[in-house]
Amino acid sequence: MTEYKPPPLPSPFTHTTPPPTLLTQGAEAHLYKTTYLTPTTPAALKIRPSKPYRHPILDRRLTRQRILQEARCLSKLVREGVSVPAILALDWEPQGQEEKDALEGRAGGAWLLMEWVEGLVVRVVLERWEGWMKRNTQMGEEQRKGEESRVRYLLRRIGHVVGGLHKAGVVHGDLTTSNLMLRPTAAGSSVEEDGGNPSMEGEVVLIDFGLAGHSNQDEDRAVDLYVLERAFGSTHPRTEPFFDELLQGYHEAYRGAVSTLKRLEEVRMRGRKRSMIG
């Protein structure tokens, strides 16, 4: 088995000092942390490397289509005032790499440079909270209620953001708690921990629009909500009872919520997986 080697960085990121650091590698993209214009302005670099297993024409078509789709969704959401990272720059066919890539048997790929979002993903915040709750079994009724109301408030804010997203005519396509971030508000040092109990203050920011698209159909919006509901159910079982709070927030932020929520009932009944035929 060969050791994994990430694909080469596209130009101009080959000359960045310090070099971008790899944060995560998904199936589709690699996420790096780098800087933009000044060495102290952090930025997130998402690279969609070319896939050598695909026919070059198909590969170019898909890579270009997807990076542009993601960028269009993000720029629209920024205009509409939804909290998402802003786009700084992008290229769907990086130049100056052909020769080097031909030698290594891989073409460049496309990249998208985005505003850096500080803070933690909601998945981590909730995992820490659940861990903390588990360790503190003998808390009083009042304290437990207080803890629950913090989570409720967070879920309501998530609902607001998702409502705003759908109001703008965009569906996310992969709404999980890993794609929601909690950015500390500028005013205070909010994301601090109190003996392992995480702060839930801050601004909820949606990230990773790799599977997003424009849609005005209740079905697509309902599936977004369903995926999110399942993510809460499977990853954060303790928070599941409060999911209604999220839907409440969604309702407050988005006027078309009534028909979407009705559709959500249907999607729930159907499940994503029906019994297989044949």
Add this chain to the structure above:
Amino acid sequence: MIGIGMEGSANKLGVGIMLHPNDGSPPRVLANVRHTYVSPPGEGFLPKDTARHHRSWVVKLVKKALRDAGVSVKDVDCICYTKGPGMGAPLQSVAVAARMLSLLWGKELVGVNHCVGHIEMGRLITGSTNPVVLYVSGGNTQVIAYSSQRYRIFGETLDIAVGNCLDRFARTLHISNDPAPGYNIEQLAKKGNKLIELPYTVKGMDCSFSGILAAIDGLAASHGLGGQGKDDESNDDDDKPTRADLCFSLQENIFSMLVEITERAMAHVGSKEVLIVGGVGCNERLQDMMGIMARDRGGSIHATDERFCIDNGIMIAQAGMLAYKTGLQTPLKESTCTQRFRTDDVFVKWRD
């Protein structure tokens, strides 16, 4: 322990005999016989004709398997048969035959999930321990990974199976169904080189093939390439695609989709091994593409050849015997079959 496996969920009738040595050494294949119902070009196999084929061949195949294996009836411990999923009539024919043998010989029955059979046989032959499994055949398209006693489906087709898409396009072109339509498409695709744009329909870890089939059928019709007696590699106009180009483009497009969803599942579960099973898994282009993807992730691919990829009896014996050893038996009363039987419905007691 010796088990007989009987498979007939589609147009292949297979009987296999497996030995699981009592000393714990690796299981051995004692016999693997198969007979395929081949329909004429331009036609698919109909359930009633396929069932008739299975009924008229099953006794011959069981006898041949016993002869090949050199075992007698008294050595056999259990009879494993395909409970589903598959076509109703062919499944029933084989279930009836299995019940008959069970009563005649006084042996226990074990009903097996066809998909789990493929997975267990693939694991045995390739020696891969915990891979992400791509199961692709004429009736199924699933990306599967094991987790706490179940083979969980991470992605699957939303409509027709990938093999069904290939088979039906072979019908449009009147390509021979012997030995298999997909095999003949693969050979024709090797002569194509022009990539035609087709819909690319991946949704998360799921995919869809019916729209692609409609699109390529439409292209074949508009270029006058459907039907029989057409030249495979040329067209009266040089700018137009040939039949070979269509096969090439179809394969490139749908296999890219399969590799993409497999890669997503690998990233999701953090696995570096891929196992390809099912009839379409024989396709060398698919194996190549999957190999490149796995290599780039620092992983490896496991695939088998037509003896094990295409439906067979030993895979049913293998999965059935694993279950039988954990105490599972199917009483006569419950020895039914079903067209719908999801991979994740099976409780996998034999793995940690």
